[in-house]
Amino acid sequence: MVLNLNDAIQACWKRIDEGQVATYIPVLAKVDPYQLGVCLYNVDSGKKDCAGASNVRFAIESVSKVIALLYAIERLGLTTVEDHLSSFDQILNFTREICNDPQITLNEEIYQSELRTGDMNRSLAYYLKAKETLANDVTTSLEIYFKQCSMMVTCESLANLGAVLANDGIAPWNGERLISSDAATYTKSVMMTTGLYNQSGTYSVKIGVPTKSGVGGGLVASAPKYGIGIFSPALDQAGNSVAGLALLEMISRELDLDIFKY
Numbered sequence: 001m002v003l004n005l006n007d008a009i010q011a012c013w014k015r016i017d018e019g020q021v022a023t024y025i026p027v028l029a030k031v032d033p034y035q036l037g038v039c040l041y042n043v044d045s046g047k048k049d050c051a052g053a054s055n056v057r058f059a060i061e062s063v064s065k066v067i068a069l070l071y072a073i074e075r076l077g078l079t080t081v082e083d084h085l086s087s088f089d090q091i092l093n094f095t096r097e098i099c100n101d102p103q104i105t106l107n108e109e110i111y112q113s114e115l116r117t118g119d120m121n122r123s124l125a126y127y128l129k130a131k132e133t134l135a136n137d138v139t140t141s142l143e144i145y146f147k148q149c150s151m152m153v154t155c156e157s158l159a160n161l162g163a164v165l166a167n168d169g170i171a172p173w174n175g176e177r178l179i180s181s182d183a184a185t186y187t188k189s190v191m192m193t194t195g196l197y198n199q200s201g202t203y204s205v206k207i208g209v210p211t212k213s214g215v216g217g218g219l220v221a222s223a224p225k226y227g228i229g230i231f232s233p234a235l236d237q238a239g240n241s242v243a244g245l246a247l248l249e250m251i252s253r254e255l256d257l258d259i260f261k262y
């Protein structure tokens with residue numbers, strides 16, 4: 001690979017000062033902003049390149065929506081709305097499998113912090129209930145959601161997730177199909193169109209790679225042939241990792257990953 005990830009991290013490091021760690025969940029406010037890590041999984045060669053804070057564990061937060069969506073599609077199909085997701089343990093087990101990381105656990109302190117401060121989520125849950133699109137009751141839905149947000153992952157876990165999506169749903173580490181091809185394609189489309197909050201359109205033009213962010217500072221990206229996991233907790237106004245996206249932009253440019261250029 002021509003791109004040196006350590007050099008890339010050095011080049012993007014100064015961007016950390018443009019952002020701030022999330023503070024609306026008090027426990028996340030304690031995270032050291034000066035961290036930047038990356039892991040790049042080449043699906044064809046099976047080679048993984050990691051640099052910087054690639055083994056640091058952080059809260060997956062909204063990146064978990066990718067996993068929950070895949071889990072829902074696998075269990076319920078693309079059109080069903082009547083069944084419900086059973087339990088957090090099932091999501092945790094599926095997360096460990098698709099991230100190839102049995103060490104993923106729930107951070108109880110973050111979960112409690114989310115429970116205490118998640119009134120916005122609570123209001124949305126009641127809204128969904130009123131619209132009859134919430135399959136579980138409000139309390140159970142919120143408990144599962146806050147717990148899934150509080151799972152602790154690394155850049156490597158997210159690179160593995162991205163690699164399964166990049167490999168049409170097949171785990172490149174053992175050749176096992178973990179999700180259907182349709183689930184992978186559908187989820188990558190949703191990531192490209194909505195994965196970076198209000199900045200999704202901007203980054204589909206600037207980076208051109210299906211990506212999902214979380215307020216813990218994580219990014220998962222699925223590019224042709226590559227799964228990418230990035231972590232840097234200082235966020236921009238939209239809630240995306242500033243240095244993380246700068247790094248992803250550099251990787252996309254250097255490795256020619258922009259899908260709109262094909």
Ligand code: DON
Pocket residue numbers: 060061062063114121146149213214215216
């Ligand atoms: O929903 C929330 O506020 C968080 N627990 C997850 C945040 C996140 O990463 C994306 N937010 N919408």
